[in-house]
Amino acid sequence: MLYLKYNMLKIISMIMFFFGILFLFLSMVFKFMSMNLILEWSIIKIMAMDIKIILMIDFYSLFFSFIVMYISSSIILFSEYYMEGIKMMNRFIILMLLFVMSMIMLIYSSNMIFLLLGWDGLGLVSFLLVIFYQNKSSLSGGMLTILSNRLGDGFLILGLCMMYDVMSYNYIYMTYFDNKYMYFMFLILLACMTKSAQFPFSAWLPAAMAAPTPVSSLVHSSTLVTAGVYLLIRYSDCLKFMNFNTILLYMCLVTMVMAGLSAMYENDLKKIVALSTLSQLSLMMLAVSLGMYDMAYFHLITHATFKSLMFLCVGVLMHGYSGYQDMRFMSLKLNKSNFLSILMIYTFMTLGGMFFLSGFYSKDLIIEFIFMHNYSIFIMIMLYIGSMLTIMYSVRVIYMIYTNSLCFNSLSMSLSSNLLLLPLLMLFFLSLISGNLMSWLLFDSPTHIILNFFSKIFILLLIIVSLIIMYPLMKLFLAIHIKNSIFSSFLGSMWFVNNFSSEHIIYLSLSYSMHINKFIDKGWSENMGGLGMYTKLTNLSKFSNNYYYYNMSMYLMMFVFWIMIILFIV
Numbered sequence: 001m002l003y004l005k006y007n008m009l010k011i012i013s014m015i016m017f018f019f020g021i022l023f024l025f026l027s028m029v030f031k032f033m034s035m036n037l038i039l040e041w042s043i044i045k046i047m048a049m050d051i052k053i054i055l056m057i058d059f060y061s062l063f064f065s066f067i068v069m070y071i072s073s074s075i076i077l078f079s080e081y082y083m084e085g086i087k088m089m090n091r092f093i094i095l096m097l098l099f100v101m102s103m104i105m106l107i108y109s110s111n112m113i114f115l116l117l118g119w120d121g122l123g124l125v126s127f128l129l130v131i132f133y134q135n136k137s138s139l140s141g142g143m144l145t146i147l148s149n150r151l152g153d154g155f156l157i158l159g160l161c162m163m164y165d166v167m168s169y170n171y172i173y174m175t176y177f178d179n180k181y182m183y184f185m186f187l188i189l190l191a192c193m194t195k196s197a198q199f200p201f202s203a204w205l206p207a208a209m210a211a212p213t214p215v216s217s218l219v220h221s222s223t224l225v226t227a228g229v230y231l232l233i234r235y236s237d238c239l240k241f242m243n244f245n246t247i248l249l250y251m252c253l254v255t256m257v258m259a260g261l262s263a264m265y266e267n268d269l270k271k272i273v274a275l276s277t278l279s280q281l282s283l284m285m286l287a288v289s290l291g292m293y294d295m296a297y298f299h300l301i302t303h304a305t306f307k308s309l310m311f312l313c314v315g316v317l318m319h320g321y322s323g324y325q326d327m328r329f330m331s332l333k334l335n336k337s338n339f340l341s342i343l344m345i346y347t348f349m350t351l352g353g354m355f356f357l358s359g360f361y362s363k364d365l366i367i368e369f370i371f372m373h374n375y376s377i378f379i380m381i382m383l384y385i386g387s388m389l390t391i392m393y394s395v396r397v398i399y400m401i402y403t404n405s406l407c408f409n410s411l412s413m414s415l416s417s418n419l420l421l422l423p424l425l426m427l428f429f430l431s432l433i434s435g436n437l438m439s440w441l442l443f444d445s446p447t448h449i450i451l452n453f454f455s456k457i458f459i460l461l462l463i464i465v466s467l468i469i470m471y472p473l474m475k476l477f478l479a480i481h482i483k484n485s486i487f488s489s490f491l492g493s494m495w496f497v498n499n500f501s502s503e504h505i506i507y508l509s510l511s512y513s514m515h516i517n518k519f520i521d522k523g524w525s526e527n528m529g530g531l532g533m534y535t536k537l538t539n540l541s542k543f544s545n546n547y548y549y550y551n552m553s554m555y556l557m558m559f560v561f562w563i564m565i566i567l568f569i570v
Contacts, residue, residue, distance in 0.1 A: 008093065013077040016100070027062035032440060038110065056234075063224075063441075064107055064230065067301055070306045070430060071222050078312055078423040079214040082319060096218070099125045100207075103223045105232065119156060119190030119195075122224050129219070130211040142520035148204035152228075153192030159261060161186040180517065182244075187307035188235060189244050196228030196281050197425050198248075199255040207273045213315030216270065220277045220311065222304035229284045229300055236293045248289040253382040255282040260389025264396065264473070269314055269327040272397060276351055277307060277483050279390055286383070287366050294442050295369065299362035302319060305434040306358055309427040310347035311495035316340055316420065317401075329398050341402070343424060348398055350431065352391040352463070358435030363387075363437075364459060371455045384462065391466035 029035070037057040075095060083092060102121030109115040123146065162184045197205035205225065209216060219225065232248075256279050263275040278367050280303045287296035317326055317340070318512035350359040370383060 004367070009076055009080045010240060012093065012097070013073045016069045016073035016076065018072060018377055020066050023062050023066035023069060027059050027066060027405055030057070030062055030156060031059040051113060052111060054110040055108045057108065059441075060233070060482055061107050063301070067304050068100065068103055068107070068133065068222050071570060072096070072218060073419070074423040074426045075214045075218050075308065075312070078217075079212075079314070081420045082315055083212065092212075095125055095129050097131075097216070099129065099218065099223060103215060103227070106227055110234075112156075112163055115531065116153075116156060116160060119191075119227065120153055122195075122227060126208070126211075126219060127246035129215045130208050132212055132215070132302075133210065138210035141204075141230050143304075144207045145204045145213050148194060148197075148201055151201070152191040155187045155191035155194065159184050159191070162187070180394035185235070185244060188231070189248060192228030192232050193248070193285075194228070195231075196225055196279055197255075198228075198285060199251050199258060202255060202258070202278060205278055205465060206271050209268075209270045209274050213270070213311060213318065216274070217308045217311030217315070220274060221308035225277060225281055226300055226304065226528065229288065229296060230289045231282065232285070233293050233297055233300075236288070236291075245289045245291070249379070250284060251384070252286040252289060253283040253379065255279075256286070256386030257382060257389070260393065262387055263393040264389060267328050268325050269330070270318070270325050272393060273307075273310055273314055276310075276390065276393070277303075278474075279386065280307070280351075283363065283366065290370065290375075292366060292369060295362065296364050298438050298442055299366060301438050302358045302362045302434050305427065305431040306347050306350040307377070308423065309343065309431050310351070310428065313340060313344045313347060316424075317344075325396065330401055339421075339424075343428060344401070346428075346432075348394040352385070352394040352466075354463075358431050360431075361439050367459055368451060368456075371458065372451060375413075387462055388466045391463055392470040392473065395470050399470075550568070 004461065030037075035058070037055075039057065041053045042050055043053060076093075079092070079096070083089060095567065102125060103119045104118075106115060106118030106122065109118055126149065127142050127146035130145050131138045181217040194201040205220075208219065209443065211219065259275045259278040259282065263272050263279070266272050266275060279297070284296045284299050284303070287293070319329060321330060324330070346357070350357040352365040353360050367383065367387065372377070
């Protein structure tokens with residue numbers, strides 16, 4: 001039976017890879033022929049409103065579909081190695097397929113109703129994947145994930161209700177909206193910030209690390225967390241028209257610095273990778289807030305390629321240590337696991353933006369464009385600090401793993417198995433070519449960046465200064481951690497964002513909803529509503545005339561109550 005399940009994983013991986021190559025070929029056709037295709041199917045007509053399913057097919061959606069399908073095929077093939085011996089393998093396969101289907105629905109949707117199906121599907125299936133191991137930590141992370149995502153779903157549903165006012169659910173025609181519809185775009189912005197875990201909705205993303213590593217690789221590279229960025233790129237004209245860029249800009253800068261400082265303090269290897277995802281998402285959102293939509297899409301693609309490979313390398317390392325995640329007790333020697341060591345160093349160097357790697361092409365382009373324009377000194381300093389912290393915690397991880405003296409037995413692992421070697425090679429190849437490939441595909445002509453010598457050398461100084469001050473800063477953080485527990489709790493809880501999203505806040509919100517249900521749904525609405533009127537009329541027919549005046553007063557109170565509600569609504 002297990003043999004059939006693993007064969008099924010190989011077949012699914014091959015089918016996904018085939019569809020990924022098909023999407024790549026179609027994206028090239030649409031790009032070089034400058035084609036955009038919109039398909040409409042009318043579902044139902046309600047009065048003057050025609051509810052349709054609209055698919056928007058262009059280069060952006062097709063190429064993103066290629067990235068999702070290619071990465072998913074590699075991760076599902078890797079799952080055959082990582083999830084070996086798991087009894088609930090059928091559930092895992094079905095949930096992974098549902099997750100990919102929800103993301104594909106979101107990519108092609110150009111209609112709010114169809115978009116909501118993919119958006120809600122991502123939140124629900126991610127909850128089921130986070131609680132897959134069914135222990136206390138996974139349940140805690142799953143509850144935080146589903147409640148945070150449901151908050152974003154609520155914002156999206158409120159925006160859907162507001163679109164009824166314009167008798168259309170199609171957001172491709174929203175460029176001509178008046179200023180009175182700015183509340184709709186604000187709700188969409190909040191929904192995207194929640195899904196992409198921007199401040200103050202950042203606590204759920206590290207908590208989702210309770211999921212299996214193949215799930216984390218898919219969720220944190222190209223699917224769930226990038227859904228908010230992709231939707232804002234689709235809403236780019238409307239976002240610029242409604243002038244909400246400033247709010248998004250400062251939230252992204254705060255998220256970038258917060259994630260970098262927390263990653264410098266963290267020792268859980270998987271959480272460090274999750275915090276690096278949070279930092280890179282804030283860089284994409286920063287590019288969106290400054291109007292650089294092509295560059296945000298560029299970094300979205302390159303980040304998806306090397307971050308999925310990074311999670312698989314971390315998963316192999318954790319698997320070798322029987323699921324242990326504390327990197328202070330891990331050791332990876334270059335002479336014992338050569339290929340895995342090269343991949344680990346490569347992914348963290350790409351994350352830091354090392355020259356001519358895939359992350360360099362997109363990150364350097366965003367930073368140089370920001371330097372070319374006259375933005376405030378506060379934005380420059382925050383961006384510089386966030387970029388320095390990314391390089392510093394990347395070097396810190398490499399330094400601690402490869403120079404660890406606390407671990408008595410280093411990992412010795414053979415990568416001869418095709419189940420392990422093939423997915424890593426597939427993602428390594430995609431990560432190598434993605435930066436150069438996307439720079440030619442997205443920008444038909446060379447991008448002209450005019451900087452003086454100091455501004456041009458500033459990015460090189462960023463890497464050099466980060467490498468110089470990384471070791472003293474590590475010692476400083478360790479000394480403060482030993483002496484000051486307040487500072488440790490501040491960084492360990494991501495500037496107390498985790499406390500605002502902890503079980504105490506969840507308990508308060510659920511208890512408040514319980515009281516609302518008790519006093520309104522089961523209290524006033526039953527006594528003053530239809531059931532109450534039926535009960536009073538029944539009592540009036542049963543009892544004597546002595547209760548006539550009492551019942552008449554109750555009817556009068558109910559009449560006044562409903563008149564007040566009707567007047568309030570009107």
